[in-house]
Amino acid sequence: MKISKEEVQYIAKLAKLSFSEEEIDQLSGEFDAILTHFDNLNKVDLENMPVYEFKEKVSVLRKDDMKIFHEKQALFKNVKKMRETYIEIPKIVE
Numbered sequence: 001m002k003i004s005k006e007e008v009q010y011i012a013k014l015a016k017l018s019f020s021e022e023e024i025d026q027l028s029g030e031f032d033a034i035l036t037h038f039d040n041l042n043k044v045d046l047e048n049m050p051v052y053e054f055k056e057k058v059s060v061l062r063k064d065d066m067k068i069f070h071e072k073q074a075l076f077k078n079v080k081k082m083r084e085t086y087i088e089i090p091k092i093v094e
Contacts, residue, residue, distance in 0.1 A: 003031040 081088040
């Protein structure tokens with residue numbers, strides 16, 4: 001399945017992105033490889049495959065070690081706004 005440059009430009013326009021001609025050529029090839037992979041997956045026969053049969057998975061857990069971080073100034077150096085000892089984030093829901 002070949003993806004044209006015009007389709008890549010259309011997708012970029014929808015996503016409000018801009019690309020150079022070289023990037024469009026590269027993305028066209030990458031999209032083509034992705035869609036070819038999905039096309040190959042669609043060719044796999046899964047008719048007799050049990051859907052809800054899974055092998056038992058064992059969770060690998062690590063021990064949690066509590067460590068006290070003493071350099072709080074370094075921790076918060078990239079924070080835009082602080083309120084007392086909390087990071088203040090912009091309101092998202094109106």
